[in-house]
Amino acid sequence: MAGLYIHIPFCASRCIYCGFYSTTAVASQDRYTDALCREMQMQKDYLLKALNATPHMELSTIYLGGGTPSQLSGENLEKLFDTIYNKVYQDQLPVSATAEVTIECNPDDITPQFASILSSLPVNRVSMGVQTFSDERLKFLRRRHSAREVDQAIGRLRQAGIGNISIDLMFGFPQETMADWRIDLQQALSLEVEHISAYSLMYEEGTVLYRLQQEKRVRETDEETSLAMYNLLIDELTAHGFEHYEISNFARPGFRSRHNSSYWQAVSYLGLGASAHSYNGYSRQWNVADIRQYIEAIERGVLPAEIETLDADTQYNDRIATALRTREGIDLSVLEKPYQTYLEELAIPHIWRGHLVLKDGCLALSRSGIFISDSIMADLMKV
Incomplete structure (x- = not known):
């Protein structure tokens, strides 16, 4: 898909x-x-x-x-x-x-x-x-x-x-x-x-x-x-x-x-048009946020985009910032073992406070955790 x-x-x-x-x-x-x-x-x-x-x-x-x-x-x-x-x-x-x-x-x-x-x-x-x-x-x-x-x-x-x-x-x-x-x-x-x-x-x-x-x-x-x-x-x-x-x-x-x-869920997508973003699993790219520059570049056959190759830490951080927003949360099994261990250790204080829930191998926000989701995500990311 x-x-x-x-x-x-x-x-x-x-x-x-x-x-x-x-x-x-x-x-x-x-x-x-x-x-x-x-x-x-x-x-x-x-x-x-x-x-x-x-x-x-x-x-x-x-x-x-x-x-x-x-x-x-x-x-x-x-x-x-x-x-x-x-x-x-x-x-x-x-x-x-x-x-x-x-x-x-x-x-x-x-x-x-x-x-x-x-x-x-x-x-x-x-x-x-x-x-x-x-x-x-x-x-x-x-x-x-x-x-x-x-x-x-x-x-x-x-x-x-x-x-x-x-x-x-x-x-x-x-x-x-x-x-x-x-x-x-x-x-x-x-x-x-x-x-x-x-x-x-x-x-x-x-x-x-x-x-x-x-x-x-x-x-x-x-x-x-x-x-x-x-x-x-x-x-x-x-x-x-x-x-x-x-x-x-x-x-x-x-x-x-x-x-x-x-x-x-980190599914690949292509973004078309001025300012549109794309993601394919190993890189992100985004088009210029200017309609005139966008049109003129495309008419010349040039893609007006910047590209960022994603390293392992960035991919991990992206998953924290996206999957943790959902009801199901993060399926720990999709993470490589070092990142899974890292996440589990950092999550412990939030689980004790009732802001995160670990169930059936998935880590998710509790209702009280939703209210402070930004700070929780920041705590769980690689810096």
Whole structure:
């Protein structure tokens, strides 16, 4: 199995919290799509050379992320999928018949026309950035959609035959109360979606939100309130049948995000587009985070990427930072004996404190450990 990630950086406007590479230069989307198709051809052997490649390897997940992939025209979406299915990966690395094919969308982009376009594509999963059901908080984030448009979007996606819908939520807004957050969770549950991702509002350096915080125009939610909101998130969603399978992710049975789960399980993936990252088991590479430089380099037949070869310590640290986020945790048997011994020794104090659990050969975070996961991971890494 292997994954394909395609970065679509176009946004009609920028949200104040977003730290991902994006651009409002939507006029260049035709040229960018052509560059993506050309990069696909240039890198068609990347996954076949992966450390865990097998003779009958298939693309098991395809993910269009951003940015806002729903800003692409129907013609450009069709061109991308035609290139994937009919021009690049049809022979040595075909797309699995059961592949998870995800596109990220904004609720206001899900018009009847766009839903019809999706129904004609191989897309079978939609990840939608809802964030909150408060129009006031949406305005604060500079989101384009209203709370009312979320219901409309869900209905249109269902009519288009999309049976796997994920929504993103945020908590910890300035002055948000526990009652406010409970209402958001109740609204989310009423949508009857298959997957929910929820994140504390982050103040990333370089974002508008970070600048507002530095200028003391907004105040970050205190740690105690943020923790209480996270506890409420877990309690509410698990009580309604969701599986808490990763720190920030909850799924109905059978609806885990297979693409993101592949990241956490160190499955090889190819990233296409400006700022996209790739991993093949022994190296990482990442494209330049500039759409103009990306397009011009691809048009010259040059891959605008930096490459890092991963030594054994880095691979171990990567596994700590990814697998430990999941409900199952780290399977100690996949580690070479010296690293397994190293990890077991460092884990002992956290096991005694009840923050880690060792069961059936797997080391995982307990619920209390989730709250301090960053510090636990730092303790377990090679330095």
